Amino acid sequence: IQSHPLLVSPENGLSDCSSLTGQLSPWPSFTCQSMFPDDAQISLTDLDGQTLQLEGSAELDSSFLVQPEANKPHKHHRLIPAPPYKVQRHAANIRERKRMLSINSAFDELRCHVPTFPYEKRLSKIDTLRLAIAYIALLSDILISGCHPKSYVEQCMKNGYKSHKNAIWNTSGKCAALISRCLYFRP
DNA sequence: TAGGCCATCTGGTCCT
DNA sequence: AGGACCAGATGGCCTA
Numbered sequence: 001i002q003s004h005p006l007l008v009s010p011e012n013g014l015s016d017c018s019s020l021t022g023q024l025s026p027w028p029s030f031t032c033q034s035m036f037p038d039d040a041q042i043s044l045t046d047l048d049g050q051t052l053q054l055e056g057s058a059e060l061d062s063s064f065l066v067q068p069e070a071n072k073p074h075k076h077h078r079l080i081p082a083p084p085y086k087v088q089r090h091a092a093n094i095r096e097r098k099r100m101l102s103i104n105s106a107f108d109e110l111r112c113h114v115p116t117f118p119y120e121k122r123l124s125k126i127d128t129l130r131l132a133i134a135y136i137a138l139l140s141d142i143l144i145s146g147c148h149p150k151s152y153v154e155q156c157m158k159n160g161y162k163s164h165k166n167a168i169w170n171t172s173g174k175c176a177a178l179i180s181r182c183l184y185f186r187p
Numbered sequence: 188t189a190g191g192c193c194a195t196c197t198g199g200t201c202c203t
Numbered sequence: 204a205g206g207a208c209c210a211g212a213t214g215g216c217c218t219a
Contacts, residue, residue, distance in 0.1 A: 088205090089196085089197075092196095092205095093195075093197080096196075096207090097194085099208075125192080126192090
């Protein structure tokens with residue numbers, strides 16, 4: 001159905017998603033400061049775990065030690081981590097970052113498959129998920145109806161669309177305009 | 188300036 | 204035991 005020409009507006013549609021290859025994420029990621037001073041030097045090979053070197057960060061620098069906050073009440077005195085803990089923690093942080101990167105790349109991929117207006121700014125993660133749910137529901141409804149996709153969409157434009165599925169529909173304004181998006185969408 | 192969104196760190200839990 | 208997964212906390216950037 002996605003490739004059905006009737007769900008595509010040739011004159012207004014987005015270019016082929018594959019043309020976005022290489023710029024799947026045209027919006028620069030945020031760079032946050034790490035508590036590990038040399039995290040900025042972590043390379044992709046680090047993330048692959050192949051050449052993970054805990055160089056400077058593994059130094060037994062006292063600045064990494066967790067100091068109990070003097071003016072905050074705490075039930076348990078927080079133990080100051082021993083150096084091996086820091087090394088493991090740093091490695092775990094790198095793995096977590098790598099995991100989040102893979103999740104984000106999956107979100108980028110999903111963004112390519114949900115209908116958006118050409119001028120629309122990048123969908124947030126939550127809107128991507130909600131729109132994907134609504135879009136799947138719409139495609140399912142089209143299949144169930146047996147109607148021609150174009151006539152189904154046009155009918156929805158006239159009469160309004162209410163999915164038979166329990167898709168989240170009004171929680172996001174972006175979902176509400178799904179039908180309009182489909183006219184502009186070229187997966 | 189407040190709120191939304193995001194990356195990162197972190198500790199806990201589950202799984203292999 | 205170590206890695207994957209998860210959710211909470213935190214702080215930065217952006218926009219209305």
